[in-house]
Amino acid sequence: MDIFLILLGLLLLLIGLLGSFLPALPGPPLSWVGLLLLYLTKSVPMNWWMLGVTLAMAILVVILDYIIPAAGTKRFGGSKAGIWGTTIGLLVALVFPIFGVLGIIIWPFLGALAGEFLNKAGHKQAFKAAFGSFLGFLTGTFLKFLICMIYLGIFIWKVWEYKGEIFSLGG
Secondary structure, eight states, X not given: OHHHHHHHHXXXXXXXXXXXXXXXXXXXXXXXXXXXHHHTSSSSOOOHHXXXXXXXXXXXHHHHHHHHHHHHHHHTTOOHHHHHHHHHHHHHHHHOOTTGGGHHHHHHHHHHHHXXXXXXXXXXXXXXXHHHHHHHHHHHHHHHHHHHHHHHHHHHHHHHHTHHHHSSTTO
16 A cells, blocks of 8 residues: 555656646645655654645745736736736647747747737837746746655655665565
């Protein structure tokens, strides 16, 4: 049963990493559940302090993910259309990877710019607002990715630390 929980936890951590970039998946909470599953095994001793701190960090990052893009857009004079454009641009980058890895950067910016133009902003204001929206999006995405990578690192470290107990016969 421990190996099943560990594999399921690892799967959730990997899906959480994808959720750092995909708006439909809650990356940090999924990654945290992956950590929780590791601690629910009989092989790895429960650490409530670790789970509490990592849960608080996941909740904080989720909250900041809503605040940071809006703050970036507002700071640079943007609109909700710019925020929506950024999100749509990200989805386009994932569905049509035309520019490869750079598409994750180019498409959200173009989406924010299109959103601002649709909001009838002038060229200068549209570029400025699109930059703010895009900067907020990148910051939120980076925070989510960073926290998910930290959780994956903790997971791998704990599995390595308790590998003897986890992979012993009857584990």
